[in-house]
Amino acid sequence: MPCVAVAYSGGRDSTALLHAVACATREANREMLVSPPAHAGGEPLGVGAMCVVALHVHHGLSPNADAWLAHAQATCDAWAAQGLPVRLVARHVRLSADAGQGVEAEARALRHQALHEMAVEAGADMLLLAHHRRDQAETLLLQALRGGGLAGLAAMPKDDLRDGLRWVRPWLDHPREAIEAYIEAHGLRHIDDESNGDPRFARNRLRLAVWPALQAAFPQAEVALATSAARLADALVPLRSWQSQALTVLQAPDDAAAMNVRLWARWSPAERRESLRHWFASVSGQALSANWTLRLADELPRMLAHAPKPEDACGVWPALGLSLYRGRLRWAPAGADHGEGGGGGTAMQPVRIDAPGDWPLPAWGGMLRVTPCTHGGVAPERLLGMTVASRTGGERFQAGPGRPPRTLKKQFQMLGVPAWERDAPLFWAGDQLLFVPGLGLDARCWAAPGMPQCAMSWHWLDAEPAAALKCEV
Structure with missing residues (x-):
C-alpha cells in the first residue's frame, strides 16, 4: 500500500x-x-x-x-x-x-x-x-x-x-x-x-x-x-553549481583525494576559501572549520611563492590528514597506510638544523628543540640533512642498544604514549629513522661516547596538546 x-x-x-x-x-x-x-x-x-x-x-x-x-x-x-x-x-x-x-x-x-x-x-x-x-x-x-x-x-x-x-x-x-x-x-x-x-x-x-x-x-x-x-536558499543553488564545477577543475585526474594547489592558488581569496571548504568536505566527509579555512587559504599560496619552485613546497597538517607535495594537496584518513618506512607516499620536508636552539615547524604545529648533551644524543652533522614526514605505518624504532627494533605501534603501546601524541612528525636521516617524539632518538643513531652530540625534543606550538613531547636521551 x-x-x-x-x-x-x-x-x-x-x-x-x-x-x-x-x-x-x-x-x-x-x-x-x-x-x-x-x-x-x-x-x-x-x-x-x-x-x-x-x-x-x-x-x-x-x-x-x-x-x-x-x-x-x-x-x-x-x-x-x-x-x-x-x-x-x-x-x-x-x-x-x-x-x-x-x-x-x-x-x-x-x-x-x-x-x-x-x-x-x-x-x-x-x-x-x-x-x-x-x-x-x-x-x-x-x-x-x-x-x-x-x-x-x-x-x-x-x-x-x-x-x-x-x-x-x-x-x-x-x-x-x-x-x-x-x-x-x-x-x-x-x-x-x-x-x-x-x-x-x-x-x-x-x-x-x-x-x-x-x-x-x-x-x-x-x-x-x-x-x-528563502533568498539565501535561492543563492545557494548557483553556489553549489559553482562548487561542483570548481571541484571538477581542481581535482587531480589520477587521484580523487588530491587538489591542484598551484591552479587553486591563482584564484581570488574568496574563491580559494569557498572551494577549499567544498573540496575538503567532499574528500573527507567533514566540515573544515573557519579558522583552518582562513589559515590554509593564506598559508598554502605563501608556501608556493616562497619555495624555489612551486612544486618544491611541501608540508603536512596531521590534525586534518592533509599533506602538500609536488603541487598537490592530498587528504588521507587518519592511520592510512601509505607504505613502509621513509614516509612512504607522503610528502617529506627537508629540515636543516645547524645549531642548538628552537626550530619552529609551523606546518606541523610544533617546534624541534635541540640542546647539547653528553651521552645518548646524535652527532650534530646528522642534523644538517634531516627530513621530516608524517607517520605512515610500518616504521621500526630501536629503543636502546642491543634491543630489537619494533614497529612504532608496539613501541607506543609499550610506553603508553597517548594517541594524540602519536600525531607528531617523524625525523629521518636519509633512510634511517632518527627521532620519534614521545620515544626519543633511535639507538642506532646515538653518537659514540665522548663525541659532540645533541639531544632533541618536540614541543607543540598550540595550547592543545598542552604537554611537550620530550625524548629521553
Missing part, C-alpha cells in the same frame, strides 16, 4: 500536521473509490489506497519518554478507529554517554537517521516535517550566531532530497499561530516537552530570552528573517 510518512513527536506542531495529512489522505482515498483513475481506454487503474505512517523516535532523554510513546500510540489507534488511515511506527535510539554539551546535535543526528530508516522501511518516498515560519527564523538567527556560512543561513530547505527520500516541510511559510488555531479547532491533545524550558539548549535560550524582546522591538522580525532565509 502506498504511504506518506510524517515525523511525529506527539508535540503540538507534529500532532497538527499528522492529523491534517491523515484527514487529507482519507478524503483522497474516498475520491479514489468514487472515481478511480483510469487508462486512456477507460479501464480503472489498480491503484491502492494511501496510508499515513507516523514515525516516532524515542530518545530516552526525558523521564516522560515512555509516556510520550504511549500517548503517540493511543492517538494513532484512536484516529484509526475513527477511520483515519494512520498507523504508528516507533524506534528507540540511545545517545552516547560522552555526548556532553553536544547532546542537541547528537540527538538530532540520531533522530534524522531513525526517521530516514523508518520511512524507507515503510515504503515511503516522502517524509513530512512540521517546522513552521518561526522555526525557520530561529534557525537563521542561531546559524548567524554560530558564524554559519551560506548553507547554514539558508536555514531549513522546504523540499530536500536525501538518499532517495524527500524531506518536505509544507508549513515552513505558515505562522505558529495558524497551527495553534488548528489544534484548538479540532480539539487535538498533544504533549508538552519539559526540555523546551531548559536554558542549556541554544534554541531554548533564543526562544525564552531573545525572541520576545526581538519581536517587541521588530514586530515583523519573523517574516523578515524567514524571507531572508
Whole structure:
C-alpha cells in the first residue's frame, strides 16, 4: 500500500500536521473509490489506497519518554478507529554517554537517521516535517550566531532530497499561530516537552530570552528573517553549481583525494576559501572549520611563492590528514597506510638544523628543540640533512642498544604514549629513522661516547596538546 510518512513527536506542531495529512489522505482515498483513475481506454487503474505512517523516535532523554510513546500510540489507534488511515511506527535510539554539551546535535543526528530508516522501511518516498515560519527564523538567527556560512543561513530547505527520500516541510511559510488555531479547532491533545524550558539548549535560550524582546522591538522580525532565509536558499543553488564545477577543475585526474594547489592558488581569496571548504568536505566527509579555512587559504599560496619552485613546497597538517607535495594537496584518513618506512607516499620536508636552539615547524604545529648533551644524543652533522614526514605505518624504532627494533605501534603501546601524541612528525636521516617524539632518538643513531652530540625534543606550538613531547636521551 502506498504511504506518506510524517515525523511525529506527539508535540503540538507534529500532532497538527499528522492529523491534517491523515484527514487529507482519507478524503483522497474516498475520491479514489468514487472515481478511480483510469487508462486512456477507460479501464480503472489498480491503484491502492494511501496510508499515513507516523514515525516516532524515542530518545530516552526525558523521564516522560515512555509516556510520550504511549500517548503517540493511543492517538494513532484512536484516529484509526475513527477511520483515519494512520498507523504508528516507533524506534528507540540511545545517545552516547560522552555526548556532553553536544547532546542537541547528537540527538538530532540520531533522530534524522531513525526517521530516514523508518520511512524507507515503510515504503515511503516522502517524509513530512512540521517546522513552521518561526522555526525557520530561529534557525537563521542561531546559524548567524554560530558564524554559519551560506548553507547554514539558508536555514531549513522546504523540499530536500536525501538518499532517495524527500524531506518536505509544507508549513515552513505558515505562522505558529495558524497551527495553534488548528489544534484548538479540532480539539487535538498533544504533549508538552519539559526540555523546551531548559536554558542549556541554544534554541531554548533564543526562544525564552531573545525572541520576545526581538519581536517587541521588530514586530515583523519573523517574516523578515524567514524571507531572508528563502533568498539565501535561492543563492545557494548557483553556489553549489559553482562548487561542483570548481571541484571538477581542481581535482587531480589520477587521484580523487588530491587538489591542484598551484591552479587553486591563482584564484581570488574568496574563491580559494569557498572551494577549499567544498573540496575538503567532499574528500573527507567533514566540515573544515573557519579558522583552518582562513589559515590554509593564506598559508598554502605563501608556501608556493616562497619555495624555489612551486612544486618544491611541501608540508603536512596531521590534525586534518592533509599533506602538500609536488603541487598537490592530498587528504588521507587518519592511520592510512601509505607504505613502509621513509614516509612512504607522503610528502617529506627537508629540515636543516645547524645549531642548538628552537626550530619552529609551523606546518606541523610544533617546534624541534635541540640542546647539547653528553651521552645518548646524535652527532650534530646528522642534523644538517634531516627530513621530516608524517607517520605512515610500518616504521621500526630501536629503543636502546642491543634491543630489537619494533614497529612504532608496539613501541607506543609499550610506553603508553597517548594517541594524540602519536600525531607528531617523524625525523629521518636519509633512510634511517632518527627521532620519534614521545620515544626519543633511535639507538642506532646515538653518537659514540665522548663525541659532540645533541639531544632533541618536540614541543607543540598550540595550547592543545598542552604537554611537550620530550625524548629521553
